[in-house]
Amino acid sequence: MVDITSLEKKFQERIDSEIKIEPKDWMPDAYRKTLIRQISQHAHSEIVGMLPEGNWITRAPSLRRKVALLAKIQDEAGHGLYLYSACETLGVEREDLIDQLHSGKAKYSSIFNYPSTTWADIGAIGWLVDGAAIMNQVMLCRTSYGPYSRAMVRICKEESFHQRQGYEILLTLSRGSEEQKAMLQDAVNRWWWPSLMMFGPNDKDSTHSAQSMKWKIKRKSNDELRQQFVDITVGQAKVLGITLPDPDLKWNEERGHYDFGEIDWEEFWNVVKGNGPCNRERMAARKKAAAEGQWVKDAAIAYAEKQRKRKTETSRVA
Amino acid sequence: MNQTLLNYILQIADNSLILGSRISEWCGHGPVLEQDIALTNIALDLIGQARSLFQYAAEVEGQGRTEDDLAYLRIAREYRNVLLVEQPNGHFGTTIARQFLFDAYHYPFYKALMNSKDETLAAIAEKSLKEVTYHLRFSSEWMIRLGDGTDESHEKVQNALYDLWPYTSELFVPSETDNSALEMGIGVDLSEVKNFWNEKVDEILKIATLEKPQDGWMQSGGKQGKHSEHLGFILAEMQYLQRTYPGQEW
Ligand SMILES: [Fe+2]
Ligand SMILES: [Fe+2]
Numbered sequence: 312m313v314d315i316t317s318l319e320k321k322f323q324e325r326i327d328s329e330i331k332i333e334p335k336d337w338m339p340d341a342y343r344k345t346l347i348r349q350i351s352q353h354a355h356s357e358i359v360g361m362l363p364e365g366n367w368i369t370r371a372p373s374l375r376r377k378v379a380l381l382a383k384i385q386d387e388a389g390h391g392l393y394l395y396s397a398c399e400t401l402g403v404e405r406e407d408l409i410d411q412l413h414s415g416k417a418k419y420s421s422i423f424n425y426p427s428t429t430w431a432d433i434g435a436i437g438w439l440v441d442g443a444a445i446m447n448q449v450m451l452c453r454t455s456y457g458p459y460s461r462a463m464v465r466i467c468k469e470e471s472f473h474q475r476q477g478y479e480i481l482l483t484l485s486r487g488s489e490e491q492k493a494m495l496q497d498a499v500n501r502w503w504w505p506s507l508m509m510f511g512p513n514d515k516d517s518t519h520s521a522q523s524m525k526w527k528i529k530r531k532s533n534d535e536l537r538q539q540f541v542d543i544t545v546g547q548a549k550v551l552g553i554t555l556p557d558p559d560l561k562w563n564e565e566r567g568h569y570d571f572g573e574i575d576w577e578e579f580w581n582v583v584k585g586n587g588p589c590n591r592e593r594m595a596a597r598k599k600a601a602a603e604g605q606w607v608k609d610a611a612i613a614y615a616e617k618q619r620k621r622k623t624e625t626s627r628v629a
Numbered sequence: 630m631n632q633t634l635l636n637y638i639l640q641i642a643d644n645s646l647i648l649g650s651r652i653s654e655w656c657g658h659g660p661v662l663e664q665d666i667a668l669t670n671i672a673l674d675l676i677g678q679a680r681s682l683f684q685y686a687a688e689v690e691g692q693g694r695t696e697d698d699l700a701y702l703r704i705a706r707e708y709r710n711v712l713l714v715e716q717p718n719g720h721f722g723t724t725i726a727r728q729f730l731f732d733a734y735h736y737p738f739y740k741a742l743m744n745s746k747d748e749t750l751a752a753i754a755e756k757s758l759k760e761v762t763y764h765l766r767f768s769s770e771w772m773i774r775l776g777d778g779t780d781e782s783h784e785k786v787q788n789a790l791y792d793l794w795p796y797t798s799e800l801f802v803p804s805e806t807d808n809s810a811l812e813m814g815i816g817v818d819l820s821e822v823k824n825f826w827n828e829k830v831d832e833i834l835k836i837a838t839l840e841k842p843q844d845g846w847m848q849s850g851g852k853q854g855k856h857s858e859h860l861g862f863i864l865a866e867m868q869y870l871q872r873t874y875p876g877q878e879w
Pocket of ligand 1: 386390466
């Protein structure tokens with residue numbers, strides 16, 4: 312009889328000695344479940360995240376910007392694909408994961424429930440949202456599950472490009488007319504706090520954190536990552552000549568970090584629960600695409616099936 | 630300045646720009662992720678082609694205008710794209726049918742344009758042909774899958790074909806610009822393009838078990854700047870920022 316405790320002990324030893332866990336390796340059920348939840352949530356975020364930016368493709372102000380934006384959103388679709396594939400190595404189907412998204416059982420990053428209302432939002436999303444995502448994703452390049460870690464390495468390269476592209480949009484606005492500068496400041500005012508919320512609840516309130524750290528799925532805590540993000544971003548905001556909308560934001564010599572104000576957790580939890588400005592629209596758009604795509608999928612399957620039959624018939628004749 | 634050359638470039642560029650804009654509306658809304666990515670690729674190729682062409686047009690014009698001035702600051706009446714490319718996306722089958730009907734024209738068009746006496750046009754054609762070869766393969770494969778898929782998909786793509794058919798003959802009716810460009814050796818003989826198109830459409834529709842619609846009354850006017858109601862809305866969105874904040878860098 313296989314002794315579960317000894318398997319678990321060996322598993323933890325592998326993790327402690329930085330050996331990646333691969334799909335065929337034994338793993339605790341809870342580890343598998345945590346990974347499925349986290350990777351699929353991450354995949355859904357990539358896909359839902361296409362919507363607020365997609366909103367500006369037809370209105371992009373120059374052909375160069377239009378092409379860059381299309382390519383960026385296409386990258387996000389690619390990220391979704393890699394992540395769904397990574398998740399499938401854990402024994403779940405993409406279709407089922409997407410059903411969970413549509414039924415509301417699975418979550419996606421709340422940031423995408425905020426509206427993108429001006430062109431400057433496209434810059435702010437690249438700079439702040441992709442920027443915050445990178446903090447998390449760089450850490451995940453070293454996550455203990457092999458397929459997830461490898462997907463992250465590919466994704467990170469593209470994300471840093473997205474961030475630079477977003478920042479460059481804002482830099483152009485910062486050198487533009489008064490109207491453009493106002494557009495820039497307004498977008499940053501709206502996206503700053505939701506970006507900080509992307510790192511999740513404070514460590515003391517985070518339910519999954521401790522076990523995830525022990526399994527090295529996560530390697531830095533929510534608050535550590537959030538602090539790292541703030542520290543990096545403040546300098547970049549200065550170059551843009553904008554103010555970040557937080558009166559408590561100031562350098563703390565003693566800590567060697569920026570102090571910053573308290574996040575509005577009531578807003579955070581409300582958006583998580585579905586009460587954000589665009590939760591309904593985002594889900595409606597995803598469900599509509601799936602429903603309207605069903606006949607296309609059916610047709611592709613029916614055609615492939617006919618082809619297969621034709622082939623076996625010809626080989627029988629021959 | 631060579632007015633014929635300029636008009637000819639704009640006519641080609643506008644087709645790519647407007648079809649590229651239409652396809653880009655799919656981004657984030659495709660039937661499955663793989664098709665979302667594939668459609669966005671096509672949009673990227675088409676808008677990329679438009680950029681090369683507008684840059685060249687701006688150079689030929691020599692008035693200091695840029696690619697964006699040409700793409701964003703003309704009025705609807707000045708666009709020279711065919712009516713087919715401005716038709717709405719409809720469902721996936723409509724988009725595929727529109728794409729196929731255009732690709733089957735676009736491919737032989739660029740192939741012939743590679744022989745243009747104008748070296749820049751020939752070079753743009755050569756680069757674009759690689760992209761359009763892939764587009765034609767993609768749209769042909771989907772015509773077949775949808776046509777020979779389920780009853781529902783067959784009916785949907787067949788109806789799309791009927792709806793779009795009246796916009797196909799305009800592709801081959803030479804405008805004044807087409808005729809002058811052909812005379813000057815820079816343009817393409819559309820009758821040759823039409824031969825390829827006919828053969829390709831027959832070939833694919835047959836495999837797809839789809840009926841070729843009868844040639845009835847045909848719509849035209851795009852090449853003369855007489856557009857459908859749809860173009861105005863495409864331009865209204867596209868030009869919104871450029872028109873609201875004139876003369877800014879983005
Ligand atoms: Fe991404
Ligand atoms: Fe990104």
